[in-house]
Amino acid sequence: MRIAILADIHGNLPALEAVVADLQTQAPDLVYLAGDQINRCPWNNEVMDLIDAWQWPAIYGNHEWIVAHLGTEKTQFAGRDRFPSLWWTRENLSPNHLATVCALPAERRLDLDDGPAIRLLHGVRGDPFVGMLPEAADAVLAAYLEPMEESVVISAHTHRPLARRVGRWQLFNPGSVGMPYNGDPRGQYMLLQSSAQGWQPIFRQVDYDRGRVAVAYRESGFQAACGPMAELYLRTVETGEPWASDFAYWMRFQTDELKHDPGRAVAAYVQQHGPGNWAFQLG
Structure with missing residues (x-):
């Protein structure tokens, strides 16, 4: 048996279309989505249309959770000037697509005929905003994995592929379809092949025309709405580097005045940070 796991599409239709074409050459029996299907690229409806057409089961990521709760007391992402893309x-x-986003579950248990049961979630149990980083110590990851009764866990969110044994668990991350953070801008996903030794990962990388993203940013109105932050999202798409999330992390520690001045904030951030000198130090 072969299953495919896609995650962190982030509204990037050209990347998803390329991955779909590759999936057809790989012929998985089932496809599952591990969250963050939407936001940061402008094709959110088109991505949701494609997901609906294929009837792929999905869970929510932190971006679906935020979009579902905007305008309520459950989320702190209230300021349009700070969070325009959301x-x-x-x-x-x-x-219809908003209703689908609001109805997504946080996790899924995958009971499959030819391999151990799998727990699929976006981040960690109870928190889609926390990722299981490749550099994390076994003890840190084991604490996140302890609530899982399944011996195989798939977690997304970090945008970085991972296959790691942690105690009694196999931990996988499929990487990101639409905004990878591992220095490779190609669309990335994971196949799991059943074997006598359990699930064996096959990581796929698929090139696509990233120039379409810049054009769509302009023509959709997304770039005008998001201003300087759109530049960082586009850099992420073009380079496979974590500009988007690193800026969000850096912003947590800035003054309230700077938090509400995105143009000045982005200018200050790019002067200080970039590849080899991220605000969020990995490892």
Whole structure:
């Protein structure tokens, strides 16, 4: 048996289309989505249309959770000046797709005929905003994995492929379809092949026309709505480097004045940080 896991598409239709074409050459029996299907690229409705057409089971990631709760007391992502892409995404999603986003589960248990049961979630149990980093110590990862009764766990969120044995668990991350953070800008996903030794990962990388993303940013109105932050999202797509999330991390520690001045904040950030000198030090 062969299954495919896709994660962190982030509204990037050209990347998803390329991955779908590759999937057809690999012929998995089942496909599952591990969250963050939407936001940061402008094709959110088109991505959701494609997911609906294939009827792939999905879970929510932190971006679906935020979009579902914008305008409520459950989320701190209220300021349109600080979080324009989230608001743009919510306001441009069709009512049907927004309803789908709001109804997604946090996790899924995959009981499959030819291999051990799998726990699929976006981050860690109870928190889609926390990722299991490749550099984390076994003890840290084991604490996150302890609540899982399944011996195989798939977690996304970090945008970085991972296959690691941690105690009694096999831990996998499929990487990101639409915004990888491992220095490879190609669309990335994972196949799991059943074997006598359990699930064996096959990591796939698929090239696509990233120039379409810059054009769509302009033509959709996404770039105008998001301003300087759109530049960082586009850098992420083009380079496979974590500009988008690293900036968000850096912003946590800035003054309230700077947090509400995205243009000045982005300018200050790019002067200080980049490849080899990220604000969030990995490892």
